[in-house]
Amino acid sequence: MLSMADTSAVATGTRIVRREAGADAWRVEADICVVGSGAAGIAAALQAGRLGRKVVLVDGLPALGGQAVNSIIGTFCGLFSNGPNGYQFTHGVADDILRDLGALEGALHYQRRHTVVVYYDEIALSRWIEEAVRAARITVIVGAVLRHVTVDGRRVRELELATRYGDVRVNATGFIDASGDAALTWQAGFPCREPEGGTVYGTQMVVVENIDEAHLPEIAEIGERMKEKGDAYGLLRRECFPFVIPGRGIAVLNMTHVETPLDPLKASICGLEGKVQADLAVHFLQQEFPECFGKSKIRAYGLPGIRQTRWIVGTQQLTLDDVRAGTRFADAVARTAWPVELHDHGTGHVWQTFDEDHVHYVPLGSLIPRESDNLLAVGRCIDADKAALSSVRVMGPCMAMGMAAAHALDLAGTGSVQQIDISALQDRLHDNLDRTD
Numbered sequence: 126m127l128s129m130a131d132t133s134a135v136a137t138g139t140r141i142v143r144r145e146a147g148a149d150a151w152r153v154e155a156d157i158c159v160v161g162s163g164a165a166g167i168a169a170a171l172q173a174g175r176l177g178r179k180v181v182l183v184d185g186l187p188a189l190g191g192q193a194v195n196s197i198i199g200t201f202c203g204l205f206s207n208g209p210n211g212y213q214f215t216h217g218v219a220d221d222i223l224r225d226l227g228a229l230e231g232a233l234h235y236q237r238r239h240t241v242v243v244y245y246d247e248i249a250l251s252r253w254i255e256e257a258v259r260a261a262r263i264t265v266i267v268g269a270v271l272r273h274v275t276v277d278g279r280r281v282r283e284l285e286l287a288t289r290y291g292d293v294r295v296n297a298t299g300f301i302d303a304s305g306d307a308a309l310t311w312q313a314g315f316p317c318r319e320p321e322g323g324t325v326y327g328t329q330m331v332v333v334e335n336i337d338e339a340h341l342p343e344i345a346e347i348g349e350r351m352k353e354k355g356d357a358y359g360l361l362r363r364e365c366f367p368f369v370i371p372g373r374g375i376a377v378l379n380m381t382h383v384e385t386p387l388d389p390l391k392a393s394i395c396g397l398e399g400k401v402q403a404d405l406a407v408h409f410l411q412q413e414f415p416e417c418f419g420k421s422k423i424r425a426y427g428l429p430g431i432r433q434t435r436w437i438v439g440t441q442q443l444t445l446d447d448v449r450a451g452t453r454f455a456d457a458v459a460r461t462a463w464p465v466e467l468h469d470h471g472t473g474h475v476w477q478t479f480d481e482d483h484v485h486y487v488p489l490g491s492l493i494p495r496e497s498d499n500l501l502a503v504g505r506c507i508d509a510d511k512a513a514l515s516s517v518r519v520m521g522p523c524m525a526m527g528m529a530a531a532h533a534l535d536l537a538g539t540g541s542v543q544q545i546d547i548s549a550l551q552d553r554l555h556d557n558l559d560r561t562d
């Protein structure tokens with residue numbers, strides 16, 4: 126430790142600086158620029174990197190991982206076919222995550238019921254993403270909110286980003302909108318869709334520690350009690366999905382329904398209201414199920430979880446009929462069997478499951494904004510009707526879409542994604558379309 130007499134060893138230099146008037150933005154160039162680092166954007170960026178492309182990955186949050194990490198979603202859904210022993214639908218980046226997190230103690234847990242759902246530790250996932258992106262030498266710009274898009278005819282040319290350190294401009298040959306809210310497509314001035322006839326609710330996720338797992342009640346039992354006593358506890362939603370990786374004494378709770386408007390002022394208030402709902406929900410569990418939750422405490426709140434807000438108008442719209450029929454489109458690029466899961470009312474959600482052999486597909490056309498040649502949307506902002514989107518926006522198909530978009534832009538080069546060789550694309554996506562082992 127330094128004594129007062131040792132201060133001569135401390136450097137004390139400073140310099141005076143002043144921002145130059147008209148100082149230009151930082152400039153970055155890439156082959157492929159991905160906006161949004163959630164499940165879809167990460168898969169897109171990593172796949173594009175594997176194809177040898179120079180990649181820039183942008184996110185408005187100061188951390189990578191999108192909702193999978195920062196909203197503490199808690200489970201990978203839609204990754205396996207139905208049934209307790211279903212086969213894996215999506216490979217590539219998904220294989221790497223399952224392999225590496227599976228090797229860590231307590232980072233993954235497979236729940237095998239009507240389908241296989243994979244519970245994950247969000248801290249382990251966040252570090253996996255950070256290290257994967259670093260190893261792939263992807264240029265990362267976090268805390269960078271998209272504020273202007275320059276479009277030249279049918280091509281997106283440049284993005285302008287605002288960061289706390291100053292503006293950044295990104296030029297790229299191809300762009301991927303993995304923002305969840307179609308932020309890039311919207312700011313480019315291309316048409317978008319918003320839900321009509323009522324909101325689609327999001328959820329404030331909350332993590333509680335110090336639960337007694339041995340006394341974890343059944344989901345149905347908690348739901349019944351919520352229906353019976355929810356008014357007394359001030360609850361809006363009457364369902365509870367606790368995700369528990371055995372042996373950790375922690376539950377990730379999905380039991381609130383919160384509006385997620387695109388109006389920045391309302392969105393901020395709704396975020397605060399979501400926390401109140403989460404507090405009430407935890408209080409309910411502590412009181413009604415004391416053996417399991419009596420000594421529990423809130424350990425973390427996720428960022429507001431947003432399901433369906435605004436999405437692109439593609440060259441094709443995926444419909445509920447397509448999903449139910451399992452239509453295999455000529456330009457299919459991703460598949461899943463996840464149920465229709467539409468959170469369209471405050472107290473609960475629509476849940477329509479499919480048979481064990483059911484598969485439904487996502488066409489490339491639903492990823493391509495109709496008026497653009499070098500932009501693709503992936504994840505929860507592709508073109509689908511409200512119900513169809515609810516069955517393909519979970520993380521398994523989000524990753525598959527991300528990989529497909531990277532391949533499509535790679536094949537398009539400086540040309541149009543609307544004119545690529547679909548059979549060449551599907552050859553590259555064989556595992557995500559046809560593998561059943």
Ligand SMILES: Cc1cc2nc3c(=O)[nH]c(=O)nc-3n(C[C@H](O)[C@H](O)[C@H](O)COP(=O)(O)OP(=O)(O)OC[C@H]3O[C@@H](n4cnc5c(N)ncnc54)[C@H](O)[C@@H]3O)c2cc1C
Pocket residue numbers: 160161162163164165166183184185186190191192193198199200201202203269270271303304305306308327328329330379430431432503504505506518519520521523
């Ligand atoms: C509460 C909740 C529970 C869910 N439960 C499950 C589940 O258990 N399992 C499952 O598989 N799926 C679940 N889902 C669905 C799934 O989590 C999401 O649909 C999926 O994570 C979406 O991934 P994404 O990559 O499309 O977008 P996101 O994860 O939303 O990522 C979008 C990223 O874009 C960034 N961004 C947005 N706008 C801008 C901008 N203007 N400038 C810069 N960056 C921007 C955001 O910061 C964000 O990081 C759930 C969803 C919610 C909301």
